[in-house]
Amino acid sequence: MIVLGIETSCDETGVALYAHDRGLLAHVLYSQVALHAEYGGVVPELASRDHVRKAVPLLREVFRAAGLASGAVDGVAYTAGPGLVGALMVGAALGRSLAWAWGVPALGVHHLEGHLLAPLLEPEPPAFPFVALLVSGGHTLLVDVAGVGRYRVLGESVDDAVGEAFDKTAKLLGLPYPGGPELARLAEHGDPARFSFPRPMTDRPGLDFSFSGLKTFALNTLHGLAGSAQDRADVARAFEDAVVDTLAIKCRRAVKATGTRRLVVAGGVGANRRLRVRLTELMQELGGGAYYPRPAFCTDNGAMIALAGCLRLTAGQAEDLAIRATARWPLDGLEAPAAG
């Protein structure tokens, strides 16, 4: 079965084709393709959420890249939530309509299920069960993943997502927004011993996170300084160390609590070098392994939606003709496909 996946829940427009027996056939993301010619010029910045204009050229591109005739699929999966409802509606209306026109089943996929299953796109995927740490600009979650559709949220951020805390602290340090990766580069030159930032919510039991206070702590620390390049690097280092430490402490707890040996790290912040080193060491110490999707599948993409949709559609799951788009959709509410 070949499944077309469409992702439009936030900023990125991603489409992909996934075959149950051959894996990923092709995937394209808006930012990866030189679409300027198709638009007749430079794409204006204000079109960054204009999925309507991007989706059709991307669809043509993905079928071309896979060497398939347009519409030569056995099912369509689209992100049905959670996300910005106007953005979701574009992918949902398009996906459901294409499936109807092509006479194949369609399925609305949970965006976070896509992220949780993204490591299955890699050559050496983790076996179930595993614990997943999902860290991005919009999400911070620890999830116990027993199988497809069998998720238990162990903890999540009560305020800012970790990627957002990175971006906002970067802004306070005078870096352009969003500046999470620049902050990490600045931290390379920082003295880890100069400042000690708190590790929020680690002094009590539980697996929830809070990162809003770290941003304020960085700000208050900066207020007392001259603001030299070294000051800023030292604050960046203290901030990054606090975030990495906090995530590692909670991952250790989650792995121990569930008894699993496998930790999956997904989401854009999963590309942070210091975090990867730390979590890889942690899992070695605990006698297990850490798994990371490649960076292109850490951030939002169509491949993870095609994969998740394929796993459910091959299990016989399908939906009626309704177009589904849900701003709020608890991950815990998902069910396993009947035959899965």
Next chain:
Amino acid sequence: MTYTGSCHCELPDAAATEALGARLAGACGDDGLVVYLHGELGSGKTTLVRGLLHALGHAGRVRSPTYTLVEPYELGARSVYHFDLYRLADPEELEFMGIRDFLDPAALLLVEWPEKGAGWLPPAELDLSLAYADGGGRSARLAAAGARGEAVLARL
């Protein structure tokens, strides 16, 4: 915009910022209102919204809407929309995200970084600015415009 009434208060800590949000919830009654929230990163805008939403009966988390641009809440018969327009590159992006679907006069609109949506947002009925104060606290300045805004400010 001409504001016809204003007041000022000191907020020594985050709990005081949340308490101001709760008082604002009480002062709104059942009416809708358009509230602009100004203040630098970390000045407590989302903290104030958390206090307001909890006072209106929201029991769950109050996530920052920086990434999603808007977090919707349905609290009884009332709709509350918490916007954060920080990431907008152009105000016209509000049109792409379907801003008009949110402009219900009976809804409570809380808008962080409203200047990023200039020209596409309804005018503020209450304009609330948070600023850093000496000693680590914050100060708040509230200004009202129009009958609904003035009534809320008077009740505060």
